[in-house]
Amino acid sequence: MLINIFYNGTSSNYETDFVASDTYPHGEIVSRFGYYVNEYYKSRPNQGKVLRINGLGTGKPDSSKTKQGAGNLSGLGMRDDVQSILEFVLATKKELEEQGKGNSTLSVVLMGWSRGGIGCIYAAHMLAKLWTELKTDIQLQIQLITFDPVSGAGTNVRALDMSWTETFLNALGLYFGPQPVKGSFIANILSKLVKWWELPVQVKAYNGFYAHDERSTGFATTMPSMTGDMSNRTYTLYEVPGTHSVLVGNYTLGSNDSVIRSTGLSIYNSVVQKVNNIMQQIGVQFAGAYRQWLSELQKAASSFTPTPDNLKAFSLEAQQKYITLSRLLSGRSVYLGDNMLDREWEPDVSLSEFLHESNKKFFLDIFSGIKQDKLASSVHIDNYPAWGKVAK
Numbered sequence: 001m002l003i004n005i006f007y008n009g010t011s012s013n014y015e016t017d018f019v020a021s022d023t024y025p026h027g028e029i030v031s032r033f034g035y036y037v038n039e040y041y042k043s044r045p046n047q048g049k050v051l052r053i054n055g056l057g058t059g060k061p062d063s064s065k066t067k068q069g070a071g072n073l074s075g076l077g078m079r080d081d082v083q084s085i086l087e088f089v090l091a092t093k094k095e096l097e098e099q100g101k102g103n104s105t106l107s108v109v110l111m112g113w114s115r116g117g118i119g120c121i122y123a124a125h126m127l128a129k130l131w132t133e134l135k136t137d138i139q140l141q142i143q144l145i146t147f148d149p150v151s152g153a154g155t156n157v158r159a160l161d162m163s164w165t166e167t168f169l170n171a172l173g174l175y176f177g178p179q180p181v182k183g184s185f186i187a188n189i190l191s192k193l194v195k196w197w198e199l200p201v202q203v204k205a206y207n208g209f210y211a212h213d214e215r216s217t218g219f220a221t222t223m224p225s226m227t228g229d230m231s232n233r234t235y236t237l238y239e240v241p242g243t244h245s246v247l248v249g250n251y252t253l254g255s256n257d258s259v260i261r262s263t264g265l266s267i268y269n270s271v272v273q274k275v276n277n278i279m280q281q282i283g284v285q286f287a288g289a290y291r292q293w294l295s296e297l298q299k300a301a302s303s304f305t306p307t308p309d310n311l312k313a314f315s316l317e318a319q320q321k322y323i324t325l326s327r328l329l330s331g332r333s334v335y336l337g338d339n340m341l342d343r344e345w346e347p348d349v350s351l352s353e354f355l356h357e358s359n360k361k362f363f364l365d366i367f368s369g370i371k372q373d374k375l376a377s378s379v380h381i382d383n384y385p386a387w388g389k390v391a392k
Contacts, residue, residue: 001047001048001049001092001096001101001104001105001106001107002047002048002049002107002109002282002283002284003048003049003050003051003088003089003092003106003107003108003109004034004037004038004041004048004049004050004051004109004111004284005050005051005052005053005085005088005108005109005110005111005120005123006030006031006033006034006037006050006051006052006053006111006112007030007053007055007081007085007110007111007112007113007116007117007119007120007123008028008030008031008052008053008054008055008059008112008113008116009030009055009059009112009113009114009115009116009117009147009248010055010056010057010059010071010072010075010114010115010116010152011055011056011057011058011059011072012028012030012031012054012055012059012113012114012116013031013054013055013058013059013060013061014028014030014031014034014035014052014053014054015031017031018031018032018035023250024248024249024250025249025251025252025265026249026265026268026293026296026297026300027249027293028113028248028249028250029113029147029247029248029249029268029271029272029275030111030112030113030116030147030248032249032272032293033111033275033279034050034052034111036286036287036289036290036293037050037279037284037285037286037287038050038052039286039287039289039290040285040286040287041285044285047285048284048285049088049092051084051085051088053081053084053085053116053119055114055115055116056071056072056075056076056077056078056081056115057069057070057071057072057073057077058071058072059071060077063077073152074152075115075118075151075152078115078118078119078122081119082119082122082123082126085110085119085123085127086123086126086127086130089106089108089127090130092106093106093134093136093138096138097136097138101138102136102137102138103137103138104138104139105138105139105140105141106138106139106140106141107141107142107143107282107283108124108127108140108141108142108143109142109143109145109279109282109284110123110124110142110143110144110145111144111145111146112145112146112147112149113146113147113148113149113248114147114148114149114150114244115149115150115151115152117146117147117148117149117150117208118149118150118151118196118222120144120146120149121144121146121149121196121197121199121222121224122194122196124142124144124199124202124203125194125195125196125197125198125199125200126194126196127140127142127202128140128142128199128200128201128202128203129194129200131202132200140202141202141204142199142202142203142204143203143204143205143207143282144199144203144205144206144207144208145207145208145209145275145278145279146206146207146208146209147209147247147248147271148209148210148211148214148221148240148244148247148248149208149221149222149224150219150220150221150222150244151220151222152218152219195338197222197224197225197335197337197338198224198225198227198337198338199224199225199226199227200227200228201227201228201229201233203226203233204232204233204234205233205234205235205236206224206226206234206235206236207236207238207278208223208224208236208237208238209238209240209247209271209274209275210223210237210238210239210240210334210351211240211242211243211244211246211247211318211332212239212240212241212242212315212332212345212350212351212384213241213242213243213315213318213319213332213347214242214243214244214318214321214332215319215321215331215332216243216244216321219244219332219333220332220333220334220335220342221332221333221334221335222334222335223237223334223335223336223337223374223375224337224375225336225337225338225374225375225376226375226376230376230377230378234378234380235375235376235378235379235380236379236380236381236382237351237355237379237380237381237382238271238274238382238384238387239350239351239352239381239382239383239384240267240271240384241267241311241314241315241318241384241388242264242267242314242315242318243318243321246264246267246268246318247267247268247271248268248271249268251264251265251267251268252264253314253317253318253321254321255317257317259304259306259310259313260313260314260317262303262304262306263304263306263310263311263313263314264314265300265301265304266301266304266305266306266388266389267306267314267384267388268297268301269297269298269300269301269389270384270387270388270389272294272297273294273298274387276294301389305389305390305391306389306390306391307390307391308385308390308391310391311384311385311390315347319347330344330346331344331345331346331347331349332344332345333345334354336359336371336374336375337374337375338374339359339361339374341361341362343359343361343371350383351381351382351383352381352383354371355370355371355372355375355379355381356370356371356372357370357371358370358371359371359373359374
């Protein structure tokens with residue numbers, strides 16, 4: 001059985017962002033893949049199931065204004081979404097067992113952008129932990145596809161869990177409630193934390209797409225760590241020119257320059273085609289209109305092949321989309337594995353160069369090795385010119 005889960009980024013709604021618009025001229029990537037996969041499996045429930053989750057904050061139109069604001073700011077509500085993922089997978093497991101398929105394999109594909117990507121990493125971690133506690137012969141296999149997973153300003157401190165507001169309020173209730181839990185206030189907070197960035201052996205593949213030129217404050221990205229034996233498991237990272245939203249379809253950078261817009265379209269098409277290949281290898285099926293979308297996107301992008309100079313100009317343009325000057329000067333913040341402090345991905349450094357730098361940042365980082373060592377024993381890194389379409 002194949003379960004497909006699609007988790008949109010903060011403020012992204014999979015119904016509205018599916019539609020071509022000024023923001024997403026060819027649709028937002030998670031919304032599009034989620035739609036076409038859902039259209040196929042909704043009439044074939046015995047082959048696979050689909051769960052689509054709107055982004056936190058204003059991505060959830062039925063939430064209160066207060067919760068939408070807190071979701072946008074701090075990621076409040078992610079635990080609820082992750083809980084719904086766990087319940088969805090467990091319900092499918094129960095269904096398989098009731099059908100006498102207790103020795104089968106349950107494959108879970110998680111795709112998410114921004115906080116949705118973080119939610120997918122978190123859900124994968126929790127599913128793997130849960131599976132070790134269950135008495136079941138059903139084998140769990142998880143595949144992850146994330147687009148620039150970013151936890152946001154409210155959760156960039158790695159010692160905290162998914163939403164500092166929720167963690168804080170829960171601990172506050174335990175400590176000052178009508179029946180206070182014994183122990184210190186800090187201990188109650190720490191008792192709720194999980195190493196959500198760790199991907200245990202049930203996670204068979206991690207495919208992460210990362211924006212090279214994002215510079216906004218609060219947009220530090222996370223590269224999780226794969227723990228345990230790496231046999232028959234893959235960890236692949238793709239460098240993507242542009243900002244946090246370019247790689248999911250908002251590729252114009254708000255520019256009227258035709259070369260900038262065409263370069264962005266070429267980059268987005270490269271991402272879509274790569275994800276299509278990954279999904280095909282997994283065995284995911286799509287509704288018929290999916291092919292039309294791929295064809296139309298590829299045709300639109302085929303009229304222009306960017307040169308290295310075009311890509312450089314696009315990156316420089318993207319790096320101007322920042323909130324503070326310090327981000328432009330120092331590079332992008334990246335959390336690697338269990339590092340509690342971010343590392344800086346400099347503007348002129350490729351992803352492979354960045355990950356082969358020393359991991360040392362603080363004077364206590366002794367025997368730190370290189371950054372890549374924080375991720376997995378075997379990591380495949382694709383810099384953009386190696387997998388995108390670039391003119392000679």
